[in-house]
Amino acid sequence: xxxxxxxxxxxxxxxxxxxxxxxxxxxxxxxxxxxxxxxxxxxxxxxxxxxxxxxxxxxxxxxxxxxxxxxxxxxxxxxxxxxxxxxxxxxxxxxxxxxxxxxxxxxxxxxxxxxxxxxxxx
Amino acid sequence: xxxxxxxxxxxxxxxxxxxxxxxxxxxxxxxxxxxxxxxxxxxxxxxxxxxxxxxxxxxxxxxxxxxxxxxxxxxxxxxxxxxxxxxxxxxxxxxxxxxxxxxxxxxxxxxxxxxxxxxxxxxxxxxxxxxxxxxxxxxxxxxxxxxxxxxxxxxxxxxxxxxxxxxxxxxxxxxxxxxxxxxxxxxxxxxxxxxxxxxxxxxxxxxxxxxxxxxxxxxxxxxxxxxxxxxxxxxxxxxxxxxxxxxxxxxxxxxxxxxxxxxxxxxxxx
Amino acid sequence: xxxxxxxxxxxxxxxxxxxxxxxxxxxxxxxxxxxxxxxxxxxxxxxxxxxxxxxxxxxxxxxxxxxxxxxxxxxxxxxxxxxxxxxxxxxxxxxxxxxxxxxxxxxxxxxxxxxxxxxxxxxxxxxxxxxxxxxxxxxxxxxxxxxxxxxxxxxxxxxxxxxxxxxxxxxxxxxxxxxxxxxxxxxxxxxxxxxxxxxxxxxxxxxxxxxxxxxxxxxxxxxxxxxxxxxxxxxxxxxxxxxxxxxxxxxxxxxxxxxxxxxxxxxxxxxxxxxxxxxxxxxxxxxxxxxxxxxxxxxxxxxxxxxxxxxxxxxxxxxxxxxxxxxxxxxxxxxxxxxxxxxxxxxxxxxxxxxxxxxxxxxxxxxxxxxxxxxxxxxxxxxxxxxxxxxxxxxxxxxxxxxxxxxxxxxxxxxxxxxxxxxxxxxxxxxxxxxxxxxxxxxxxxxxxxxxxxxxxxxxxxxxxxxxxxxxxxxxxxxxxxxxxxxxxxxxxxxxxxxxxxxxxxxxxxxxxxxxxxxx
Numbered sequence: 001x002x003x004x005x006x007x008x009x010x011x012x013x014x015x016x017x018x019x020x021x022x023x024x025x026x027x028x029x030x031x032x033x034x035x036x037x038x039x040x041x042x043x044x045x046x047x048x049x050x051x052x053x054x055x056x057x058x059x060x061x062x063x064x065x066x067x068x069x070x071x072x073x074x075x076x077x078x079x080x081x082x083x084x085x086x087x088x089x090x091x092x093x094x095x096x097x098x099x100x101x102x103x104x105x106x107x108x109x110x111x112x113x114x115x116x117x118x119x120x121x122x
Numbered sequence: 123x124x125x126x127x128x129x130x131x132x133x134x135x136x137x138x139x140x141x142x143x144x145x146x147x148x149x150x151x152x153x154x155x156x157x158x159x160x161x162x163x164x165x166x167x168x169x170x171x172x173x174x175x176x177x178x179x180x181x182x183x184x185x186x187x188x189x190x191x192x193x194x195x196x197x198x199x200x201x202x203x204x205x206x207x208x209x210x211x212x213x214x215x216x217x218x219x220x221x222x223x224x225x226x227x228x229x230x231x232x233x234x235x236x237x238x239x240x241x242x243x244x245x246x247x248x249x250x251x252x253x254x255x256x257x258x259x260x261x262x263x264x265x266x267x268x269x270x271x272x273x274x275x276x277x278x279x280x281x282x283x284x285x286x287x288x289x290x291x292x293x294x295x296x297x298x299x300x301x302x303x304x305x306x307x308x309x310x311x312x313x314x315x316x317x318x319x320x321x322x323x324x325x326x327x328x329x330x331x332x333x334x335x336x337x338x339x340x341x342x343x344x345x346x347x348x349x350x351x352x353x354x355x356x357x358x359x360x361x362x363x364x365x366x367x368x369x370x371x372x373x374x375x376x377x378x379x380x381x382x383x384x385x386x387x388x389x390x391x392x
Numbered sequence: 393x394x395x396x397x398x399x400x401x402x403x404x405x406x407x408x409x410x411x412x413x414x415x416x417x418x419x420x421x422x423x424x425x426x427x428x429x430x431x432x433x434x435x436x437x438x439x440x441x442x443x444x445x446x447x448x449x450x451x452x453x454x455x456x457x458x459x460x461x462x463x464x465x466x467x468x469x470x471x472x473x474x475x476x477x478x479x480x481x482x483x484x485x486x487x488x489x490x491x492x493x494x495x496x497x498x499x500x501x502x503x504x505x506x507x508x509x510x511x512x513x514x515x516x517x518x519x520x521x522x523x524x525x526x527x528x529x530x531x532x533x534x535x536x537x538x539x540x541x542x543x544x545x546x547x548x549x550x551x552x553x554x555x556x557x558x559x560x561x562x563x564x565x566x567x568x569x570x571x572x573x574x575x576x577x578x579x580x581x582x583x584x585x586x587x588x589x590x591x592x593x594x595x596x597x598x599x600x601x602x603x604x605x606x607x608x609x610x611x612x613x614x615x616x617x618x619x620x621x622x623x624x625x626x627x628x629x630x631x632x633x634x635x636x637x638x639x640x641x642x643x644x645x646x647x648x649x650x651x652x653x654x655x656x657x658x659x660x661x662x663x664x665x666x667x668x669x670x671x672x673x674x675x676x677x678x679x680x681x682x683x684x685x686x687x688x689x690x691x692x693x694x695x696x697x698x699x700x701x702x703x704x705x706x707x708x709x710x711x712x713x714x715x716x717x718x719x720x721x722x723x724x725x726x727x728x729x730x731x732x733x734x735x736x737x738x739x740x741x742x743x744x745x746x747x748x749x750x751x752x753x754x755x756x757x758x759x760x761x762x763x764x765x766x767x768x769x770x771x772x773x774x775x776x777x778x779x780x781x782x783x784x785x786x787x788x789x790x791x792x793x794x795x796x797x798x799x800x801x802x803x804x805x806x807x808x809x810x811x812x813x814x815x816x817x818x819x820x821x822x823x824x825x826x827x828x829x830x831x832x833x834x835x836x837x838x839x840x841x842x843x844x845x846x847x848x849x850x851x852x853x854x855x856x857x858x859x860x861x862x863x864x865x866x867x868x869x870x871x872x873x874x875x876x877x878x879x880x881x882x883x884x885x886x887x888x889x890x891x892x893x894x895x896x897x898x899x900x901x902x903x904x905x906x907x908x909x910x911x912x
Contacts, residue, residue, distance in 0.1 A: 060218040062307045062515075068215045069303040073296045075208040079200055080281070080289065087278030087405070094407035095282050098290070105293035108429050109300035115433040118308050253633040254608070283408040287415070287473040288558045291549065294422060294565050297429060298542050302572045305535050309515045309522060312529040 158184035424451025428538030478907030494673025551684020579782030587665025602645025608638030618693035625696035649682035663731035672771030676764030713739030747833030754908035755825035762818035769886020792865030818893030
């Protein structure tokens with residue numbers, strides 16, 4: 001069980017972060033003024049004026065899909081990077097070359113999305 | 123606890139593969155298994171699609187922990203990064219694209235299709251279970267114990283030597299995904315984007331409110347967005363309140379709030 | 393974690409060896425595809441069409457040359473992932489020729505007043521102002537070319553893969569761009585988008601069948617390489633549940649791609665909805681790739697259990713031939729009719745697969761080559777017959793076409809006669825080759841059914857010919873539009889090869905026979 005000690009800092013950090021989250025929420029509700037009205041209880045929209053809720057609960061515009069897909073592409077790249085990084089010491093130069101080739105190829109897609117305005121938000 | 127830790131790549135070699143479940147693993151199983159089962163059931167019965175999706179994420183997370191405990195760290199990490207991360211997020215995006223509250227039409231377009239599908243599915247499941255069950259598991263070459271001690275490194279070795287070609291070809295798949303998303307979801311401008319000057323000129327030409335809108339009752343007697351601001355002559359300004367809040371019936375006048383007793387009675391008039 | 397990890401390792405990993413010259417066809421096509429994406433990213437809008445067309449054609453022709461240079465190769469390369477042998481090279485050559493013809497028809501701009509057969513902007517909602525703006529601005533979606541090149545690279549790898557993992561990656565690389573392209577038609581866009589969605593859903597479904605089968609075959613043999621499975625099969629005593637179910641599931645995945653019944657339901661909808669030039673390319677090239685993969689799996693990995701999978705393939709072949717030919721009779725749309733005809737042809741091809749012999753392999757390869765030329769040509773002719781709403785694909789609109797445009801109707805008649813298997817066309821030679829291989833392989837009843845079904849199929853082909861030449865034209869503005877050199881070349885090559893393979897098939901039959909040995 002001595003090996004558990006290696007993970008003690010992680011455990012402590014986990015407890016600390018959970019504690020911080022719980023304490024902030026509880027402290028806010030205990031100390032804040034309680035003047036409730038319906039407008040105040042609405043979802044906080046970061047200063048954006050509330051917009052009418054359309055029929056069907058509101059649909060996201062399809063351009064969010066682009067963001068989601070780009071995220072997934074890099075996510076899958078990470079999956080390949082993980083075993084590569086773990087075995088990096090024994091893979092040698094060829095491993096580096098293979099991964100660079102892979103990443104460069106994927107970044108061609110990234111360059112395309114960027115140049116064609118896929119990352120602009122208007 | 124030994125087995126759980128053995129699942130982590132770095133410590134793998136130090137701990138030999140233990141066929142019997144260690145105490146830690148037993149605890150882990152009995153804590154997480156009910157959570158996973160309950161979450162799976164909740165996913166099926168949840169009324170809101172978003173709740174279903176989040177419960178599914180919980181199921182997948184529990185599975186990931188099991189994988190790691192079973193000395194398959196790569197599978198566990200993939201489960202978390204790809205499934206609980208990416209696929210789940212895509213799920214939610216699709217839900218939001220379709221509309222959270224929209225439900226499937228229950229009208230059968232092909233008559234008897236649902237029953238036929240159910241029967242075919244049950245038949246297929248029975249066939250698979252019967253077939254695979256009848257095979258004496260364990261004697262097959264691919265079903266024996268695999269060398270799990272270097273899980274991630276072994277995968278890296280295969281991926282970057284034996285299956286290099288497949289690995290590099292996968293990048294074509296990722297480029298296709300990016301191209302496809304752009305083609306299907308990104309509308310390029312056919313006209314140049316209007317400049318600020320043009321937008322401003324257009325606003326003045328069309329007339330209407332040119333100055334900023336008056337603020338709601340922030341510095342009057344009440345500081346909420348639900349109270350209209352007062353004009354110099356003392357009348358409430360319609361422009362100062364949000365139309366959506368007004369439509370929801372969330373707006374109160376200043377007088378109502380001064381005398382709580384009247385507020386309840388005047389609510390009906392609004 | 394790093395010091396701990398490195399202490400675990402005893403030896404460093406050997407670098408893989410990739411024989412670049414042997415996989416050159418795939419590398420060239422992939423390179424052209426990536427270059428195409430870079431053009432999309434950095435070239436000005438008005439330059440893109442010319443650049444893309446040039447890159448695609450040069451890339452495909454260079455790949456074709458490299459296939460020709462590899463002739464006679466017979467080995468497994470790229471760390472045991474890719475087989476470079478006769479069937480691979482024959483099919484890669486066929487796919488590349490079809491891709492050249494396909495790209496030519498896809499690039500055609502003089503038929504539709506708006507531009508190519510692909511949507512000006514696939515992301516704009518059909519019927520919206522955004523769509524009108526995009527059409528008005530005269531822009532076009534040139535991503536079509538790199539997407540096609542990616543599909544071609546997947547098709548080149550699919551019949552060459554020697555392990556099921558590489559085969560699966562190839563399957564996805566070839567399918568994904570096709571799903572996209574199917575939804576990008578310029579006219580009748582909702583139909584096209586519906587087709588793409590159906591194709592994607594059913595395709596993803598069949599991919600999971602394939603994967604499940606791969607898992608079971610791995611469970612049985614402990615290997616996903618075809619030779620590894622073959623070794624496990626030859627050492628076994630009899631039919632094993634894991635092996636049989638695995639074989640069935642992998643076959644389902646592959647049979648879906650080649651459109652065999654009962655996995656054919658996507659074919660008519662997708663063939664009808666997809667942009668017609670793409671349909672022609674897809675019908676020709678995907679069939680080659682899918683049959684190549686099916687042949688390699690069944691012959692190399694599962695040749696030892698052929699007595700177990702042959703009954704299943706018999707059933708599929710009979711069902712495919714009958715469904716294709718019988719349902720085609722009721723069709724009123726030219727593209728749907730050609731789709732059912734393609735299903736029937738998949739059935740005829742399966743009789744050659746069932747032969748499980750060198751003759752079976754060579755006859756299937758020859759059939760695929762012959763069918764591909766005719767089908768690309770036929771779909772290219774369909775793009776020419778138009779009215780104000782786009783292509784006029786309803787059969788009634790083709791009435792009397794032979795009187796107004798005898799040349800176009802004549803060429804279409806040639807393709808139909810080839811599909812029907814009339815002597816002096818490629819269809820007769822290839823059907824004869826396949827049926828005689830099946831006969832020699834002990835599948836005589838199958839051949840009898842095949843011949844009967846061919847007679848039924850001939851009925852609906854002849855019906856279209858009669859309609860074109862002996863009916864009164866309907867005056868609804870349907871006419872034949874004069875294409876540019878691009879489509880003209882594709883139709884000419886298709887028609888010429890249909891005749892050549894029918895009249896002088898000797899050299900090609902010899903080539904297919906020479907090539908018909910799988911490396912193991």
